[in-house]
Amino acid sequence: MRSPLWTRWARGGVLVVLTLFVCAPLYVMAVSSVAPLRDVQGPFTWLPSALTLEPFSQMWKTVPLGRYFLNSAVVALAATACSLVLAVLAAYAISRYRFRGRSGFLTTVLSTQMFPGILFLLPLFLIYVTVDRTLGTELFATRTGLVVTYLTFALPFSVWLLVGYFDSIPRELDEAALVDGTGPLGALFRVVLPTALPGVAAVAIYGFMTAWGEVLFASVLTDDRTRTLAVGLRGYATQSNVYWNQVMAASLVVSVPVVLGFLLLQRALVQGLTAGAVKS
Incomplete structure (x- = not known):
C-alpha cells in the first residue's frame, strides 16, 4: 500500500531540509578556501x-x-593498529570462553x-610525569604517550x-577448525577473523577517526x-x-583521509555496528 501523498511530500521536505543543513557548512568551507582573505x-x-x-x-x-x-598519521595509525590487535584478542576470549567475572568485566x-x-586528563598527565621521573621513559609530549592515551577510550x-x-x-x-588440528589462535585468525571482517573494519574506522x-x-x-x-590548526x-x-x-585537506576511509568501508562499518548492537 502506497503512502498518502502528503506523507511523501513531508518526507521529501524533511530530507531536503536535512540535506541543506548538512551541505551548507561544507559549501561555506569550500567557498572560503578558494576566496581571497579580504573577501573572507x-x-x-x-x-x-x-x-x-x-x-x-x-x-x-x-x-x-x-x-x-x-x-x-603516525599516532592515528598506531592507535588503530594497537586497539585492533588488543580488541580482537580480548573480544574473542570473552566471546568464546566462560570465566568468573565475565559479565562484570x-x-x-x-x-x-x-x-x-x-576526568582522565589530569590523572594521565600525572602518570606520564611520574613514569618519566622514576623510569626515565618519556610519555609526556611524545607520540607514544598520545597513542597510549587514545587506547584508554578507543579500546x-x-x-x-x-x-x-x-x-x-x-x-x-x-x-570444525579445532577438529582439523588448528589451535585456538589458528581458529581465530584462519576461520573466525575472516568472517568478522565487517566488525573489524568498524573498529578500525572508529579508532582512526577518534585519534x-x-x-x-x-x-x-x-x-x-x-x-x-586537530591542535595545529589553531596556528x-x-x-x-x-x-x-x-x-x-587546511580543514578540507585534513578531512580527506577520514572521508575516504569512511566511503571505502561504509558498508562494512554499517554491518559491523548493526551486528554488534543487535547481539549486545
Missing part, C-alpha cells in the same frame, strides 16, 4: 568575487602543517564510555563491539614537536590576524 574577512557572500588556489599553497608555510600531518568496559574525557568500545560481533558467528566454525580528530588530550599532552593536526590565528581562507583549506 568581509561580509559573507555565497559567490566570491574572485577565486584563488593560493590558500592551499600558503597553508603549508603559515604553520608546519606537514609535520602536524605526519604526527596525526563487560559492564566495566562499557561503563568507561560514560565518563567525560576531561573499551572496540572490545564491546567485537564481542557482540563474535557472538553472532557460530561456534561450529571454531569446533585523527581528537583535540582535548592532544592540546595538553603534546608540544610543538609532536602537535597533531592560523595570530595576534594580529586570522587566516580564515587557509583554515578552511
Whole structure:
C-alpha cells in the first residue's frame, strides 16, 4: 500500500531540509578556501568575487602543517593498529570462553564510555610525569604517550563491539577448525577473523577517526614537536590576524583521509555496528 501523498511530500521536505543543513557548512568551507582573505574577512557572500588556489599553497608555510600531518598519521595509525590487535584478542576470549567475572568485566568496559574525557586528563598527565621521573621513559609530549592515551577510550568500545560481533558467528566454525588440528589462535585468525571482517573494519574506522580528530588530550599532552593536526590548526590565528581562507583549506585537506576511509568501508562499518548492537 502506497503512502498518502502528503506523507511523501513531508518526507521529501524533511530530507531536503536535512540535506541543506548538512551541505551548507561544507559549501561555506569550500567557498572560503578558494576566496581571497579580504573577501573572507568581509561580509559573507555565497559567490566570491574572485577565486584563488593560493590558500592551499600558503597553508603549508603559515604553520608546519606537514609535520602536524605526519604526527596525526603516525599516532592515528598506531592507535588503530594497537586497539585492533588488543580488541580482537580480548573480544574473542570473552566471546568464546566462560570465566568468573565475565559479565562484570563487560559492564566495566562499557561503563568507561560514560565518563567525560576531561576526568582522565589530569590523572594521565600525572602518570606520564611520574613514569618519566622514576623510569626515565618519556610519555609526556611524545607520540607514544598520545597513542597510549587514545587506547584508554578507543579500546573499551572496540572490545564491546567485537564481542557482540563474535557472538553472532557460530561456534561450529571454531569446533570444525579445532577438529582439523588448528589451535585456538589458528581458529581465530584462519576461520573466525575472516568472517568478522565487517566488525573489524568498524573498529578500525572508529579508532582512526577518534585519534585523527581528537583535540582535548592532544592540546595538553603534546608540544610543538609532536602537535597533531586537530591542535595545529589553531596556528592560523595570530595576534594580529586570522587566516580564515587557509583554515578552511587546511580543514578540507585534513578531512580527506577520514572521508575516504569512511566511503571505502561504509558498508562494512554499517554491518559491523548493526551486528554488534543487535547481539549486545
